[in-house]
Amino acid sequence: MQQSTPAPVEIEPTEAYELLGNDRRRRTLVQLRAAGRCSLAELTDAVVRRETSERPPPERLRQSVYNSLRQTHLPRLAAADVVAYDRDHQVVRLRRRARALDRYRHAAPGGMTWAEWYRNVAVAGLWGLLLIHLDVPPLAELDGLVVTVVSLAALAGVGIARVWHRRWLYRRLLFDR
Known part of the structure; x- marks a missing residue:
């Protein structure tokens, strides 16, 4: 029995640029590409580290990043089938379709x-x-x-x-x- 390889997942340029048009979404994808899978808290910390050089980062920034990821960016990326976002366990991982964005990144x-x-x-x-x-x-x-x-x-x-x-x-x- 011959095993077939899955067809490449395409993404329209307008959708790709819309998804990549936000710094936090790009930072999220970079972090997930490096980690593969991480909790929302780990993802928040990674994005905050990329946004500021202050150590420790301001709590207001951390809260802002957390809320924007949870309420806006992760649901948008999940709707585009680029990430899998488990709201109950607050875990995020890349899906296969995320590779199609590399061409535009x-x-x-x-x-x-x-x-x-x-x-x-x-x-x-x-x-x-x-x-x-x-x-x-x-x-x-x-x-x-x-x-x-x-x-x-x-x-x-x-x-x-x-x-x-x-x-x-x-x-x-x-x-x-």
Whole structure:
């Protein structure tokens, strides 16, 4: 008997951007991705730690995060079938559909993820080297070293573009303490 793999769960871009459009929902998904499953209290603490550098965090902020997660964000994520939220036991875990949001969380310019940019540039470089090795005109006239250097420069360019694209996040992480 052949076991079938479940079909990938798709999510519409408008729904994905609406779900990811709130900082607390994004922080919730990041925490659940790391922990897998956690209590509402643990989730609240993790989100609060990401929102403030004050130690201990203000009780008003903790209460605000707890209430917004319990009343707004977790029910919204559960309605979208992204998390499973057990209100009785106050436990939250990711569902399979949450993976479909990764494409939008890690989006890069051009509608591709950064991983797709890196992969496409690397594959193009490998194809160039293969075609040179097989003496396919007009690439047969090129030196393999030139194609290698250009490919590595293109990969570096994608890396620089990624850092530039996320520069405000890095600035905030480094300097807003």
